[in-house]
Amino acid sequence: MVEGRTTVVIANDNYEERQRLMDQFDGMSEFALVGEARHGLEAVELVRSLRPDLLILDDVLPHLDGLGVLAQLEPGQRPNVLLLLSCASDRLVQHYYENGATYCLLRPCPPELVAERALLVSGHPASLQGGSAGRATPSxxxxxxxxxxxxxxxxxxxxxxxxxxxxxxxxxxxxxxxxxxxxxxxxxxxxxxxxxxxxxxxxxxxxxxxxxxxxxxxxxxxxxxxxxxxxxxxxxxxxxxxxxxxxxxxxx
Missing domain, CATH: 1.10.10.10 (Winged helix-like DNA-binding domain superfamily/Winged helix DNA-binding domain)
Structure with missing residues (x-):
């Protein structure tokens, strides 16, 4: 962690979606955004070099998909993984959990919901209503x-x-x-x-x-x-x- 904050890497090849997630996590007192990846190979490289506490991972990425990213990371170097799924079946979700995902969330989902689940995954007791998003200052x-x-x-x-x-x-x-x-x-x-x-x-x-x-x-x-x-x-x-x-x- 950085100063008691959960460090986060976001892996998403869609610029607008990635930026919305970055905007959501930037400035939240519980998190410190340390990296962004545009494809699966970059996500693996960033996790290995930055050792974040949490990886927010899109399941469909260029070069290496979400399952491939999980397979490339050894259990000892794998952070908590919040996986954003494009489609879901019981078998697919179970497969991701068996390969190291911490929590799976079906897309489309607003950044606020991703942040709520990230708080849960990271063990933060505060909700968005009681945390940084509820301040009187601009968001x-x-x-x-x-x-x-x-x-x-x-x-x-x-x-x-x-x-x-x-x-x-x-x-x-x-x-x-x-x-x-x-x-x-x-x-x-x-x-x-x-x-x-x-x-x-x-x-x-x-x-x-x-x-x-x-x-x-x-x-x-x-x-x-x-x-x-x-x-x-x-x-x-x-x-x-x-x-x-x-x-x-x-x-x-």
């Missing part, structure tokens, strides 16, 4: 949508770091916080990395966003906070802009 999905509207690409590592940064600022009810002494170390602990990598990844994400975004769109989004003559904001300014915007959206 991880709302933060993710604002990041996308700001031009931050979802595939960048800095995108996930920014989501955690905004979530932290909002949940701590602070207008600002020390980036170097407080925020970067906090996010680094969540993701099992170094604070300087968090700082660089966030800075890169902002540079990419400012390079692709239309300044008029940003001014409509953030109002007078955006000043074209000053160029791109610092990491702390950008996090504060996002947090202030979301506080205004909740309060309105």
């Amino acid at each position: 991880p999905r709302t933060i993710a949508e604002l990041l996308r509207r700001s031009g931050v690409p979802a595939h960048l590592q800095g995108y996930r770091f920014l989501k955690d940064a905004v979530q932290y600022v909002l949940s701590s009810n602070k207008s600002t916080c020390g980036m170097t002494k407080e925020l970067y170390p906090h996010i680094a602990r969540l993701h099992g990395t170094q604070p300087n990598r968090v700082e660089r990844s966030i800075r890169h994400a902002i540079e990419v966003a400012w390079g692709r975004a239309d300044i008029n769109d940003l001014q409509r989004l953030f109002g007078a906070t955006v000043h074209h003559v000053r160029g791109k904001p610092t990491n702390s300014e950008f996090v504060a802009m996002l947090a202030d915007h979301l506080r205004g959206a909740v309060g309105s």
Whole structure:
């Protein structure tokens, strides 16, 4: 675990489905999302290298299907596996359980239901109603949508770091916080990395966003906070802009 959180790898070849699951698990206090796989071979590689506590595994994947992934993982290296089935029969479900699946869930299923079953599989007593999804602060999905509207690409590592940064600022009810002494170390602990990598990844994400975004769109989004003559904001300014915007959206 990372700081008492269940580490999670999500394996799904459908980008939109995978992103919805990532949005759901990102920011939940019980989980730390550490990897995403687009095919079965990548899922095996990530499990072996990252040793997550939980693998959310789609049964139909390129290169290696769900059953093949389970077969490639030795019992000692296999995490809890929440398997998402495209079709189900008693024989098929039993076969998956015999080969190492912890829990099988029939698709289609909303990300909230997957998260509920993940809490159950991981032994967390809190439900979504009593856990992180029930906070008064904006949801991880709302933060993710604002990041996308700001031009931050979802595939960048800095995108996930920014989501955690905004979530932290909002949940701590602070207008600002020390980036170097407080925020970067906090996010680094969540993701099992170094604070300087968090700082660089966030800075890169902002540079990419400012390079692709239309300044008029940003001014409509953030109002007078955006000043074209000053160029791109610092990491702390950008996090504060996002947090202030979301506080205004909740309060309105």
